[in-house]
């Protein structure tokens with residue numbers, strides 16, 4: 287039998303799936319995969335259910351249902367002052383994941399380079415490589431995850447086609463500051479590049495941190511594609527409804543990819559997400575505070591157990607430094623596997639977010655959970671810590 291594609295065969299099953307399977311096997315508390323305990327707004331779930339019974343369950347328009355495209359354009363105007371033509375500048379996809387892959391398929395040629403940042407969401411590099419393009423990763427250094435300006439400039443070349451920016455950033459919880467975005471925008475213009483902006487955590491930002499879409503910076507409106515996800519904004523990660531806002535000229539080739547990949551997204555979910563995007567400002571502005579509280583609860587408990595936490599100001603995730611708990615020669619992957627068995631708690635090794643030479647002493651925890659889930663994890667870790675000392 288001939289082998290499958292060599293590039294993709296080289297990657298194992300995603301660590302999230304592997305760790306969730308381990309969690310089930312060991313009935314562990316799962317702080318691995320990023321899904322909330324919160325069930326999402328009832329009105330949105332009800333609208334999806336009602337539409338299945340009463341609505342039109344056939345192929346919706348390829349670009350997305352007009353009501354949702356209008357809602358995305360109105361959302362972008364309301365929160366970011368962007369004037370968006372919903373007919374030519376909005377595309378609905380089956381999750382941000384499809385949106386990202388459509389962008390890569392629609393924009394990249396073999397040999398093109400993509401400037402991106404590590405640690406990085408694990409979908410990016412394998413798909414870019416599968417298309418024969420080349421990731422040029424710039425590493426953000428813990429604990430502050432600040433931007434190495436000279437390295438960033440050096441990562442650009444005449445072959446740079448795309449810049450892939452994930453802000454607010456999974457797994458680091460970093461929100462790129464305006465001065466960092468300005469530098470990026472300058473480099474993008476200088477190199478005549480295009481920005482793919484993964485902004486799925488746009489509303490999950492804490493304290494004083496403010497999410498600024500790169501698209502709103504001078505010169506970027508015509509060069510950026512902005513990706514959002516109903517999964518994150520409405521705590522409905524299983525729904526996989528994503529949306530892209532982009533200038534028509536860039537969206538056109540991306541739409542070609544969408545047309546051949548999924549063609550459409552379930553109409554009941556589109557209908558319900560349109561309703562959600564119309565919620566008043568209080569809904570969106572209220573998303574950060576309960577998450578920040580959960581973050582603080584988990585961070586305080588971990589710190590008290592001598593598991594120090596890195597600063598973070600957004601998303602569902604925080605990063606823990608487990609250096610002092612590693613056995614000689616043990617890396618973060620082996621540590622996480624041992625922790626599931628010995629403590630009954632699932633965390634994700636940060637090496638999942640690097641292509642090579644990961645830090646090795648950092649792990650990611652998901653805090654978008656009920657207090658009882660966080661407390662159960664902390665109790666198990668406390669027992670494990672007292673046994674391990």
Ligand SMILES: Cc1ncc(COP(=O)(O)O)c(C=O)c1O
Nearest residue numbers: 381382383407456484486515517
């Ligand atoms: C940075 C980032 N981008 C994209 C996605 C995928 O979003 P969706 O579930 O809408 O496909 C995730 C999900 O975890 C993510 O963390």
